[in-house]
Amino acid sequence: MYQARLKIIEGQVRGISGMLEENRYCGDILIQISAINQSLKSLGQELLKNHFNTCVVDEIQKNHTEIIEETMDLIKRLS
Numbered sequence: 001m002y003q004a005r006l007k008i009i010e011g012q013v014r015g016i017s018g019m020l021e022e023n024r025y026c027g028d029i030l031i032q033i034s035a036i037n038q039s040l041k042s043l044g045q046e047l048l049k050n051h052f053n054t055c056v057v058d059e060i061q062k063n064h065t066e067i068i069e070e071t072m073d074l075i076k077r078l079s
Contacts, residue, residue, distance in 0.1 A: 005043050012036045044078045 013036060019029050051071065059067035 009036060009039050012039065048074060048078060
């Protein structure tokens with residue numbers, strides 16, 4: 001699932017590269033950059049959700065509560 005989404009993002013980036021080579025309208029390129037940013041953000045949110053459901057739960061069950069601070073740092077980076 002994640003790989004498929006990354007392939008789509010990769011295609012979007014290649015599309016922007018082509019737009020730049022064609023000297024396309026800057027507004028159109030910026031719209032595509034915005035779309036890529038949203039795609040990356042969405043992917044990051046899905047990965048974070050998975051992280052909570054797997055790694056964080058496992059670490060808390062092992063009484064390794066430092067995972068909470070680490071996860072909070074990850075949330076800040078994704079914001």
